[in-house]
Amino acid sequence: MYRVAKHTLLGLAMVLALSSCASEPQQLQDTPTVEVLRLNITKVRNAIAETRATIAVSRGAPYLPEFYVRLAELLSEEARYHYQLAYEREQRSTKVLHVPQVRLLKEDAINTYEIVLSRFPDSPLVPRVLFNIGHEHRELGNFDEMRKVLNRLVDNYPDSPLRADALIVLGDYHFDRNELPDALRYYEEIAKGELTPVTGLGHYKLAWVWVNEGECKPALDNFEKAIERSNDWAERMRKLALQKIETPLLVQAEAGDEITTQQDIDVRRESLVDLAYCYSRLRKPQDSVKFLKKYAYNRETYVAALNKLANRYRTMDQFQGAVLITRELLSLGAANIDRLDDARTLYTSIKKLKDYRTIGVDAELIGDSLTNYYSRVNIKADERERLVKEFEVYLRDLATTSQERMIKKRRKSAGPEDVARAYKAYLDTIPVSDKRPDMLLNYADLLGSNGQELEAGVRSMEAADLLEDDGQRRDALYDAVVYFQASLAKESDRLRYERVAARSALRRAGATLLSYKLNEEKERRVKFAIAQAIYDEGLYVEAIDKLSAVAYEFPGTDEADAAVKLTLDSFNTLNDYDGLMYASRRFLSAGSPVSDKLKGEIKRIQGAAEQRKLDELALAAAGEDGADISPLIAFAEKNKGTDLGERALINAFVAARATGDTEKMYKLADSMAKTYPKSDQLPGIYTTLAQTAVARFDYDTAIRFMKRAADVNPSQRIRLLIAAGELNEQLGEPKKAEKLFDEALSDNNPQSQADALERLSSMIEKYDGVDSVKRKLNSYTDQGEPETNSRIGLAMIGAGNAEEGEMLLQSVLNNDSASGEALARAHFGMGELMLNVINQYPDPEDVDLIEEFIILIDVMQQSYLNAARQGSYTYAAASLSRLSSALISVSKKLSRMKMPDGLTGAQKQQVKAALDARVEGLEQSASEALTACGNQAWTAANFTPPVRDCLKGNALDGIEVKFDQVKSRSAKAPKGLDELRAELSKNPENVDKLRELAEKFLDAKDPHSARLVLARAIQVGGGALEQNLIGVASYEIGDVASAFDGFARAAEGGLEAGRTNMKTLLKKEGLSKQVSEVDKRFQKGRDGGRLIK
Template sequence: MRRIGHGIWKLRAQAARATLIFSLLVTGVACATTGELDEPRDPPRIEKLRLQITKVRNAVDTTRHAVARARGADYSPELYVRLAELLSEEARYHYQLAYEREQGASRSMTVPQVRLLKEDAIEIYERVLRDFPESPLAPRVLFNIGQEQRELGNFDEMQSAMRRLVEKYPKSPLRFDALLVLGDYHFDKQNFTEAEKFYAQIVDAELNRHDGIAHYKRAWIRMNRGDCKSALVEFEGALENAKAWDELVAKRAAAQQTAQGISEQVGTQQDIDVRRESLVDMAYCYSREKPFKGALAYFQDHAYNRATYLAAVSRLAARYRMMGKYGEAADTSRELLALGAANDLHLDDARSFYSALKQQKSYDNIGQDTRLIANMVFGYYSRPTIAAEERERLVAEFETYTRDLLTSAQEVLGKNPDHKTRSKKKIAQAQSIAAGYDVYLDAFPASEHRAEMLLNMAEVLSDAQQPFEAGRRANEAAALLEDATTKQNALYDAVVYLQESLRTTRDPSKYRRVTARATLRNVGSQLLGFDIEPDKARRVKFAIAQTFYDEGQYNQAIDRLTAVAYEFPQTEEADAAVHLTLDSYNTLNDFDGLMYASRRFLAEGSPISAGVKGEVQGILAAAEQRKLDELSLEAAGEDGGGLDQLIHFAEQNPSTEVGERALINAFVAARAVGDTAKVYEMANQIAEKYPQSEQLPGIYSSLAQTANTRFEFNQAIDYLKRAAQVNEDQRTLILTAAAELEAELGRTASAQGTYETAVRKSKEEARDIALSGLAILLERNKSASEMVAALQPYKSSSEPEYQARLGLAYLASGDAESAETAFSEVLVNEASASPGALGRAHYGMAELMRLTVESYPAPSDLDMLQELIALIDLTQQSYLQAARQGSPTMTAVSLSRLAVASEMAAKKFLNIRLPDSISVSDKKDILDAMKARSEALNDAAQQALEACGEQAYSSYNFSRVVRQCLQNQKLTTIMIPMDPIKEDRSNPDGGFEQLRGELAKNPEDLERLATLGKHFFEKQNYHAARLVYKKAVDAGGGSAVLNELGRANEAVGDLGGALNAYALAAEAGFEPARKNLKKVLNTYSLGKVADKFEARLDGSTESEDP
C-alpha cells in the first residue's frame, strides 16, 4: 500500500478488511483481557508493531500540542486532520498487533483500542466540518469519516457521509472514490440495481482512475444477470478506460509533474489489476458469445504482458473444455504450451491438451503438438528440484500420452478416403506424424516400444514420400527386434523403401543416393541370410544388382543382373535386368559386348519375355549402327586413313539405309579432316546413288558454305543452286544468296536470271526477299524502262525495297500515277521499310511535287501566286524529309535534286504576270518580294548542293551523285546514277589449296585473308579480291586492308567504294591510302577536294572550298 502525502496513510479502502473489522466491532462483546499477554509467537514482528505504536503515539502527542498552540490559526484544519489520521493509524497497528498474537487464527477479534481510537478520529473530523466548513479539506474529511464508519460497521453513517461528499462537492476528484465505495457496498449486498447507479455515475463522467473498475463491476453485474453480450461490452470498456488512465498518468509524469502531485489523491486504492482481471474474467462470456476464430489474436491485442495473456487464455481453455468444444480447447492449450513456462500449471495444460486432441480426433498438427508436449514435460522434469521417482512417473505418463496420440493419428491417416492416393493433404499429414514420431524417439529414447514406433514411423515416412528415411528407420527397427519373423519383415520393408528412394528423383542429394545404395546392399545381404520366399528373394537380388548399376559399377552390375535374369526367367525382374545389362554395355561403349549379349538374349533359352525380344532386336540393330558410326569416327581422324574402308562398306551395302549412312559418314569425315576433293566426291556419289536422300539439302548447303569459306565462289554458287532444287521450303532464300554472290562477282545478267528464277518458283508469301534483291540489282545496272518491264508483273507485292525502286522507275518512265501508288505503299508500311526505301519514297513524292510546280502556269493573280508559294514550300520540305531518312545515298540525291527544284522555282517567281487591277505601287512591292524570294531560292539551291558535297567530308560518301555535287553539278535525272560494276567471267576457284584449306578452318585469319586477296588481285580476279578484302575488314582488318579494298573496288568500277576505303585508311594514318585518295580525286577532276582532304588530314582548317 502507498503513502498519501506527507505521512498521510492510505484510507482503508479494502472491503474485505472493513468487513472483518465490522465483524470484530459489531459483536458488542467487550472482552476485557486484563491478564498478562502470553509470550508472542513471533517476537520480532510484534516488537516492530509495538515500536510503530510508540512512534504514532508520540506523533499524536506532538500534534495535540501543536493543535493547542495553533488555536485559531489558518492551518488549524490541517493539524486536526493530521491528528485524526494518526489516531486511525494507531488503531490499525493495535489491530495488527492483536492479529499477530493470535498467529492469524482469525480476523474476527475484539480490540477495544481500535473502536476508541476510530471514534476519536471521527469526532475530530466532525469538529473540522463544524468549525471550518469552508476548508478545502472538507471532501477529504468527509471521505475519511465514511471510511472510518464503514470499518466500524456503521454502514448507514458511511453512506450518509459518502452521499454528502458526492452531492456537496461535485467537482472533487474524491467523489469518484465515494461513488465506488457506495457501489461496492450495494454490490456486496447483491443489490445490483442500486450498485449500477453509482457505477454509472463514474463511467458517465470524465476519464478518472476508477473508470476501469467501474466498468469491471458493471460487467459482473451483467454476468450475474446472465447478459453476456452486454458484459463483454463492459469488460472491453474496463480494458480501454484502464489503459487510457494509465497512459494519462504516464503522460503527466513525462510532463514533469512531480510524483507527489500525482500520488496526493486521497481515496480508495485499488488492490486488483483491472486490465488483467477484466481480460481473464471476460473469457466466460467470450466463449459463449463470440466465435473462436480470432480469439487468441483478440486476447493478445488486449493483454499488456505475457502473464496476463496466458492467464486469460488459460481461463478460456478451461471454458472450452467445460463446454465440450475440444477443437477450441486444443488450440488454446497449444498456445499455452507454446508460450508458458515449465511449471505445474502448464503441465496440467499438457494433460488437458492431450485430452482435447483425443476428443477432437484431429491430428493435422500432430508433429508440432507432440513437440509442445515433450518440451513442456522435459522442461519440467529437468528441474533439479524434481525427484527421480517423480521424473520417472512423468516420463511414463507422457510417453503413454504421446504414443497414444501418434498411433491414433496414424490410424486416422489410414482411414482417410484418399489414403491410397498421394494427395498433397495426405502427404502433409504423414509428414506431420513422422515429425511427431521423431519427437517421440528423441524424448523417450529408452522406451520399450521404440522398435514398434520405429516401424510405425517408417510407414508414415513412406506415405510422406520420404522413402530414404523410411528405409533407414525400418533398418533401425530391425536391429532392435529379436523375433526372426518380425525382423525379416522389417528388413524387407527397408529394402522396399530404399529401392523406392533410388527410383525417385525428388531428392537430388548425392549423399543420400550413395547412402541408400550402401544401406540397401547391407540390408539385402542380411535378409538373404534368412529362408525367405522366392518372390521376395527375386526382388531383393534384383534391387542389390541395380545398386551397382546406379553406382556406375557396370561390370559388377552386368554379372549380377545377368545372374538374376537367368535365375528368375520370364519375370518382370528378368526383363528389367536384361535392359540394364544391355544399357551397361552401351554406357561402357562396349559395342562388341552389347552385340554379343543381345544375340545371346535372343537365342533359344532366352530368359526374357516375348514382348521384350522386339526391343532387344532394336537394340541390336542400333548397336550395329553404332559400330558403323565408330568406324566413321575412326575414318574422321586427323589423317582420314579410314575413309577408304568406310567407302568400301558403303559399296558392300548399296541401295540400303546403312549404305547411304556410310556415304554420309564418309562425307562428314572428309569434311572433318579438310579433304575438300573427297568432300565434293562424296557429295556427288550421294546425289548419284541416293537422289531422294533427305540429307541432300543439308549436304549441298554445307558444301556451299564450305566453298564460300574457301573462297571458291563458282563452287559455292553451283551448290547453292543444287540445294535450291532439292529444298523447296528454303528455295527462295538459297537462290537469293546465290544471286547476291553473282552480283558481287560482277555477273549481272546471271544474277538477274537467278533472282527471276527465285521469284517465279517461290510461293507468293516468300518471294519478297527475291524481289527486293532483284530491284536493287536492276536499279544499279538497268534503265528505268527495263526495270519497269522486269518488275511490273509483281506489283501486287508490298515489299518496301521493291516498291520504292519500282516507283522511281515508273516516274522516270513518265507514269506518275503508278509511281505515286508505289510510293504510298512504302509510306503506309513505314514500320517495315528500311531507311533507303523510305528515302526513295519521300524522294519520289518530292519529284512528283517538283513536276507539279514545273507545270504550274505563270501566276496571273494573287491567289495563284500564294498557291505556287505553298507548292514550292511543300516540295522543298519533301526533299528535306527524304534527306533525313538516314540513307547516305538518298541524302545526297535529295539534296542535289533540291537544288534543281529550287532553281526552277526561282525562275518561276521571275516570270510572274500581275493583273492590271493591281496598283503600280503594289505591283512593285510584289515583284520586289518575288525577286527576293527568287534570290533566296537560288541561295538555297547552292546551299543544298554544298550540303550534298559535304557528305564526302562528313561520312566519306563518294557516290556518283556526291562527286557531281563536289564539281558543282546537279543531278539531272530522276533515276539514281551509280557506279557500274564491271562484268567478270573469270574463274577464281583454282589454286592456293593450302591457303584455302587454312582459311576454311579459320575464316577470320587476317594474315591469310590478306595473302589470298593479294593473290586474287595479282591474277586480276578483282571481284574475288574485293570479296576477300571485305571479309578481312569485317574481321577487324586495319588501314592496310582498307587500302587494298579500295584498290579492288577501283578495279571493278566501284569508284565510290574505292574512295570511301581510301579515306578511312588515310584517316587512320596509312600514307599509301592517302596518296591513292589524292590520285583518284585528281584523276576525276576533284583536285580541290583532294587539297581539302589533305588539309583536314594535316589538321588544318584553312583550305579553299572546291
C-alpha cells in the first residue's frame, strides 16, 4: 500500500514538473529607452534627495561646497533625462521641445551653484561652478547670463583649466551669431595660451573664423596649428600614461592634465579635412599628397582628407592635384562608389595633362577600382555591365594612347614596361570584349620588343583563338611562333618552366599554323622552329629526323644549313659517331641540301667523327677482354685506301702488339704493306716486328723484317742492314751477312759506310782469309776506316806489298779513333815489316851495322809487344806467338852472322860474345813469348787458335792469324716453339725458359740460335749451366775459342760439366797435356749440365 502511494506521489510530481516544463517560458524583453530614462530619473531623484539630506546635516563641513556642486550636477542631470525622455516621446522627430521640468531643474541647479559662489567664494570649485552656470544658461538660452558668468571665469581665474573651455564657448557664441571679430578674439586667447586639451580646438575654430572671413592663409596656418597642437597634447598624454605605468608614485600631473571636458570632434581629423578648400587655393597641388600624409595621424583621417581634396580639385578642374590625390585614394581607399569617381577623375586628369609616365600603375588602379566594386554581391548584373562598358573605354584609351605616344616619343610618355602594364591591366580587368584580340596583339608587340618573348607568344596565341578572320589568325599564330622561337634562343637566365612552356606552345602554334596556307618563307621558318624546339628539348633522336626534313625540304637556304648543323650536333651529343660519320658523308654527297660554305665545316666534322670512332674502336680493342680487334679490322676494310683505313690498321697493329698476338701482327703488317705501301708507319711497323721477333728469338723472321724495314726506311736503312747482317753472321750465314754489308756499303754516307765496312772486314778476315780481305776491301782504303785499313794493311804486307801496307798501317796508328783491335793489327803489321827488313838485312859489314841490326830487332820486338798490349783477344796471343817465331828466326840469323871485316881478334871475340849473349837473350825471349802466349789460355780464358798453337809449342810463323772456322747454319729453326716464345714474350727474363729454348735449338741442331738465346740468358742472370751450354753450342758451331771460354766460365761457376767438357775439348784439340791444368785451376763442381761428345 505504502509502496503504491509512494509511486503515485512520485508520478504526480513528475507530471507536474513536466507540465511546468511544457508551458511556454517567459520572454525577457529589452527595456525600452523610455523605461531606462525613467529609471534614471528615479535614481537621480533619489540621489538628489540624499544629497539634500546630506547637505542638511553637513553644515560647516569643509566638503559642503562639493555637495552643493554635486547637487547642482544632479539637478542638471535630471533635467537632461527629462529632455531625453521628451525627445524619445517625440520619437526623435525634433530637438526643439517644450519641457518645463528642464527649465525648472536647470534654474534650480543654477541657484544651487549660486549658493556655492556666495557662501564659498574661495572654494577651488568656483571655476567649475562658474563654467557649469555658464553651461546651464547656455542650454536655457540665457546667453547674456552665460557670457557674464563665463567672462567672469575667464577674467578671474586665468589658471583654471576650464578657462580655455569657457573661451571656446564664448567664441562659439559669437561665431554662431556671425560676430567673427569677437569670436576671433576669444579663440585667439586660447591659441596664445598654454597647451590645453582644447588648444587644438581653439586653432581649429580660429581657422574657421578666417575661412569665413575669406582669409585662407591664416585659416590654413591655424588648421595646421590645430593639428600640431592636438598632436602635442596627445603626445603629452601618452607620456603621462607611460609615466603612470612605470613610476606611478612619481607622477606629477599638472593642472591642465586632467581631462576636463569631452570633445565631440576629432580636431586633427576635422582640421585636415576642412583645410582642403584653403589648401587648394594657396598651395601647390604637387605637394598635396605629401602635405596630407604629413599631417594625417591615421589612415582614416588621411583618406577622409584625400577625399575632400579630391572633390575640391574635381570642382576646380585642377588635374595636376587630382591625379596625385586620386592615385592615392585608389591605392588606399575602401572599395566603394567613391573610388569609381576617383578612377574617372584619374582618367580625365591623365587625358588632360597628357602625362602617361606612370600609366602602368594608373591603369592598374583604375582597373582594380572597377573590379573591387563590381565584385560586391549587391551589385546588379546590368549595373556591372554598364560599368564594365564604361571602364573598358577608359582602359583601352589609356593603353593605346600611351603606346602611340611612346612610339612617337612624345613628352611625358611611358616606357614600354609601363605601357605593357597598362595593357595587362586592361586584359585582366576586361576579360571579355570585342577589342580584346587587338589589345592582345598590341600587348604582344610590346612584350616582344621588351624582351619578354614567351609572354608575347602566349598572348599572340590567345589573340589567335579569339580572331575570326583566318588571315588575322594566321598572322597572330605566326607571330607567336616567332616569339617562342626567340624565347628559346636565349640560353641563360631562363627558368626551366619557361623553356618547357615555350617549346610546348611553339609546337602547338606551329602545328596549328601549318593547317593554313603559308608562303614559302613562313612555312620554312615555322617548320624549322618546330624542329628546333624538339632539339632544344633534348629529344635528339626525334630532332634528327625533323631537322633533316627541314633541310631536304628547303635545300640551299639558311634554315637548311642551320638544320644540318643541329642534326650533326644531335648525333654528336648522343655520342653516335657512326651516325655522325654517315650523316656527314650524306651531307657531303651529291644532292646535299647544304650550301657550299658549310661543306668545309662538315668535312672537318666528318674527319673528327671518323677519328673519334676509330679511337673508340681502338679503346675497345685494348679493353678488358683483350684485343677483339676484329671491329678495327672490319673498319679498316670498310675504309680501305683512305687515311682512316690506314689509321685503323695501325691501331689494330698496336692493339695486337699490346696483347702479344704476333700472328695477327704479322698479318696486319702484310695488309699494311699491301694496301698502304707508301705509309710512313711501315718502317716503324717492320722495326717493331723485327724487335718482337728478336725478343721471341725468332731470328729468321727478325732478319726478314729488318730487311723489309730497311727497304722502306731510307734514314735507318744502313743501320737495319748492318743489324740484319750481324744477325746473319751470328746465325752462321756469312754469305748472307756479306751481301747485306755490301748493300749497306752502297750508301754514300761515310759514317754509315764505316760501320758496314768494319763489320764486313771483320767477317771476311774470319771467314775468308787475308787474300780475300785485300781483294774485297782494297777499294775502301780511301775511307780511312781504321778497322778495315788495319786488315787491308796486313793483307798487303802478307801479299808482299810492303810499302802500301806500311802506309795504311801508319795511317791507322796515326788515327786517334782507331780501336784496340785496329792498333793491335797495325803494330803487328809493323812488326812484320820489321821482320821482313831484318830477314832481308845483309850481313853487317861493320859494328855500326851490327848495332843497327840490333836496333831493328828491338824495334821489331817492340812492335809485336805493342800489338800484344792493345787488348785484342786474338792479336795479343798472335803477337806473342809471332814474336816467338820471329825471335827464333832472328836469333838464328844473328848466330849465323859473319864477323865484319877489320876487327881484331879480341874485338871479334867481344863482338861474338855480345852476339852470343844477344842470341841467348833472344832465344830466351822467344821461349818466354811462347809461354806467355800459351798462358793466355788460363789467365784470360783465351783459347783462340794462336793460343792453342802456343800451348802446343807451335809459334805463329806467318802474318796470317788463324781464326776458328765457324760452321754455317745447316738447320732451320725448329717448330713448336710458339708457346715457349709466347711465355718468354710475357717474361723475357725467365732464365729457365731461355735455357729450355736454347736446349730445344740445340736438340734441333741449330746451335747458332741456341747461342744467341744463351747470350740473352747470361745477360739476364744466367749462371754456370748457361755458360756450359754456350760452350756446347760454340763447340757445335766450331767456335772452339768460345767453347773453351764457356766451359771455363762454367767450371769457374762450379759446374762439373764445365770441367769435363773443357778436358774433353783439350783432348780433341791435341792439348791433352793441358788437361791437368784444368784440375789444378778448377775445383770439382756439382752435377748437371750437358756434355760434349
